[in-house]
Amino acid sequence: MSQFLTDQDIRALFGNAGDFVTRELTCQGFTLYAYAIDGLTSGADTSEYVFKPFADHLTGETMQLLYNNALRGGIYNSVAQECRDLQEVAQKLVNGFCVVLFPGSGALAFEVKTGEKRSLSAPEVENTVKGPKDAFTETVRTNTSLIRRHLRTPSLRLDETKVGRKSLTNVTVAWLDGVTAPDLVERMKDRLHSIDIDNFLTPGAVEESVTGSRATAFPLLQYTERADTFCLGLLDGRVGLLVDGLPLGYLAPVDLGCLMDSPEDLSRDYLTASCIRVLRFGALLTSLLLPGFYIALTVFHQQMIPLPLLRAMIESKRNVPLSSGWEVLSLLIAFELLQESGIHLPQAVGQSVSTVGGIVVGTAAVEAGFISPAALIIVSLSGICGFALPNRDLAEGIRIWRFGLAILGATAGLFGVTAGLIALSIHLGGLKSLDVPYLSPFQTNKDNGILRKRMQHRLFRNPAGSPCSRRRQR
Amino acid sequence: MKRWLLAAALVLLLFMLPHPGTELGELHPVSLLLVELEGREIRLETDTHMIGRGETLDAALRNLESTTPGYLFLDTAENLVLRSSTLFLLPELSQCLRPNVGVCVAEGPLQLDALPVFLKIHSPGLPLSGAVDEKSIPILYETEGGYLLENGKNL
Numbered sequence: 013m014s015q016f017l018t019d020q021d022i023r024a025l026f027g028n029a030g031d032f033v034t035r036e037l038t039c040q041g042f043t044l045y046a047y048a049i050d051g052l053t054s055g056a057d058t059s060e061y062v063f064k065p066f067a068d069h070l071t072g073e074t075m076q077l078l079y080n081n082a083l084r085g086g087i088y089n090s091v092a093q094e095c096r097d098l099q100e101v102a103q104k105l106v107n108g109f110c111v112v113l114f115p116g117s118g119a120l121a122f123e124v125k126t127g128e129k130r131s132l133s134a135p136e137v138e139n140t141v142k143g144p145k146d147a148f149t150e151t152v153r154t155n156t157s158l159i160r161r162h163l164r165t166p167s168l169r170l171d172e173t174k175v176g177r178k179s180l181t182n183v184t185v186a187w188l189d190g191v192t193a194p195d196l197v198e199r200m201k202d203r204l205h206s207i208d209i210d211n212f213l214t215p216g217a218v219e220e221s222v223t224g225s226r227a228t229a230f231p232l233l234q235y236t237e238r239a240d241t242f243c244l245g246l247l248d249g250r251v252g253l254l255v256d257g258l259p260l261g262y263l264a265p266v267d268l269g270c271l272m273d274s275p276e277d278l279s280r281d282y283l284t285a286s287c288i289r290v291l292r293f294g295a296l297l298t299s300l301l302l303p304g305f306y307i308a309l310t311v312f313h314q315q316m317i318p319l320p321l322l323r324a325m326i327e328s329k330r331n332v333p334l335s336s337g338w339e340v341l342s343l344l345i346a347f348e349l350l351q352e353s354g355i356h357l358p359q360a361v362g363q364s365v366s367t368v369g370g371i372v373v374g375t376a377a378v379e380a381g382f383i384s385p386a387a388l389i390i391v392s393l394s395g396i397c398g399f400a401l402p403n404r405d406l407a408e409g410i411r412i413w414r415f416g417l418a419i420l421g422a423t424a425g426l427f428g429v430t431a432g433l434i435a436l437s438i439h440l441g442g443l444k445s446l447d448v449p450y451l452s453p454f455q456t457n458k459d460n461g462i463l464r465k466r467m468q469h470r471l472f473r474n475p476a477g478s479p480c481s482r483r484r485q486r
Numbered sequence: 487m488k489r490w491l492l493a494a495a496l497v498l499l500l501f502m503l504p505h506p507g508t509e510l511g512e513l514h515p516v517s518l519l520l521v522e523l524e525g526r527e528i529r530l531e532t533d534t535h536m537i538g539r540g541e542t543l544d545a546a547l548r549n550l551e552s553t554t555p556g557y558l559f560l561d562t563a564e565n566l567v568l569r570s571s572t573l574f575l576l577p578e579l580s581q582c583l584r585p586n587v588g589v590c591v592a593e594g595p596l597q598l599d600a601l602p603v604f605l606k607i608h609s610p611g612l613p614l615s616g617a618v619d620e621k622s623i624p625i626l627y628e629t630e631g632g633y634l635l636e637n638g639k640n641l
Binding site for chain 1: 508513
């Protein structure tokens with residue numbers, strides 16, 4: 013195949029792209045052609061580790077000899093790979109290689125990647141006080157090196173593949189040999205191979221493609237920006253996924269218990285961590301149910317409210333023009349809008365908008381009699397409890413269902429909220445991530461329940477993922 | 487698509503449920519209800535000084551509801567004060583008030599202003615559910631500057 017590669021074909025690959033650079037080289041009287049993509053390769057390294065050895069050291073009486081010598085160490089470069097066809101040439105070029113064409117003999121790719129990439133930084137979302145501070149970056153190779161530093165076992169497996177017809181994104185499947193169930197790994201690889209999509213660049217594309225785009229607001233892949241959390245997931249017998257260009261690692265299978273785990277849980281003593289986990293589950297329920305319950309109680313079941321509180325609420329509600337249902341729903345929408353505006357504005361401005369929106373506008377609205385203080389407190393409390401959830405995707409799923417339960421509470425009171433909760437339980441019970449039930453921690457509850465067990469009692473891995481070896485420690 | 491249609495139909499059905507809600511701001515909660523006879527009429531008075539009269543309890547309640555601004559809310563009633571002449575209404579009252587409402591019988595003139603606070607501290611201890619067949623109902627007197635609750639006097 014390689015002898016059919018020609019200068020015209022390679023030039024035609026990228027058309028007249030401005031960053032596609034070519035150069036003719038003369039070596040031992042033969043004309044060679046060098047190609048690289050400016051910005052992906054380092055000009056200095058190309059000169060030093062490709063062109064200079066070509067000029068100084070490479071010898072050969074025929075083109076084939078030149079090619080063979082260059083491949084077998086004649087060129088001072090750690091990586092020299094043969095390109096067998098045009099597609100391979102293109103792949104090497106877009107991955108930071110300099111390709112040198114030996115007309116009639118073949119093409120060799122030399123690695124001269126530019127060093128321009130984001131350096132390691134502390135996690136922005138999953139912060140901890142005591143834990144490690146290294147977060148994933150956009151470069152998959154940096155991320156694999158981070159994992160290797162945390163997990164030095166040779167049984168760590170990293171299988172690389174490309175996904176995306178146009179994006180040709182490098183995707184790495186990571187797992188621990190002897191721990192992760194082989195069929196989980198195979199299932200993940202099969203899913204990646206079956207993906208036929210233009211781009212694999214965005215988290216949405218990755219998550220929907222890998223999970224099969226289920227009609228649910230709940231995450232079926234767990235993402236983390238922390239290398240230590242990713243490694244703990246691998247040690248628990250799960251499969252990891254790293255996508256070039258995304259500063260995240262994905263873990264599957266996922267269940268509700270995994271999504272409620274915080275990196276802080278393992279940096280505190282078990283007692284404190286257990287109390288905080290209970291609080292976190294309480295926050296989950298509060299965030300989900302509070303607006304619905306409030307509307308149901310204030311519209312349908314006022315007799316359940318203690319009299320002094322009821323009197324105070326009636327007094328505060330007397331001059332409010334909106335009904336309790338509309339009041340809470342409009343506040344929930346306002347809360348979402350505040351969050352959304354905070355995300356899209358620059359950080360400093362976003363904080364100001366949130367503060368002004370939350371405090372000034374909220375207080376003014378209460379004073380003006382547009383809303384009652386109780387409704388404002390309920391919606392704020394519900395929102396704050398949502399922020400206590402460690403996984404943003406889960407929190408967003410809860411936000412959607414919170415609206416649904418609030419509407420059901422406004423239409424049918426506690427009957428509606430209960431019906432909604434039953435529907436939610438059925439929905440969650442029917443969800444599976446890589447064929448592992450979403451509610452599995454509540455199905456077995458031996459080692460992975462609400463409380464954080466003492467390290468010496470954390471003997472077994474989560475059985476849901478059917479790990480090869482269930483025992484964590486002796 | 488079918489699933490979404492089904493969900494929308496279910497939500498519509500919820501809107502058609504027979505029990506409509508009541509807005510919190512329209513409620514007129516009552517914590518104490520005094521039932522006495524005024525001539526041949528039954529007179530109801532709440533701790534919020536709403537008064538209803540009628541020849542039967544139902545008529546008095548309807549009158550009370552019509553004179554009360556908003557929606558008369560008896561589900562929050564904590565105490566029921568009767569006169570010995572209205573004890574015969576206990577079975578009917580147990581149909582419209584919560585079963586654990588405290589019951590006592592008042593003797594003599596009575597000012598309702600401070601009575602809810604007094605009864606909150608000195609609960610009669612006899613719930614409405616048990617008062618229907620009870621012969622010994624606590625007696626409430628108004629004394630100088632206060633009230634006195636005497637338990638267990640046979641009527």
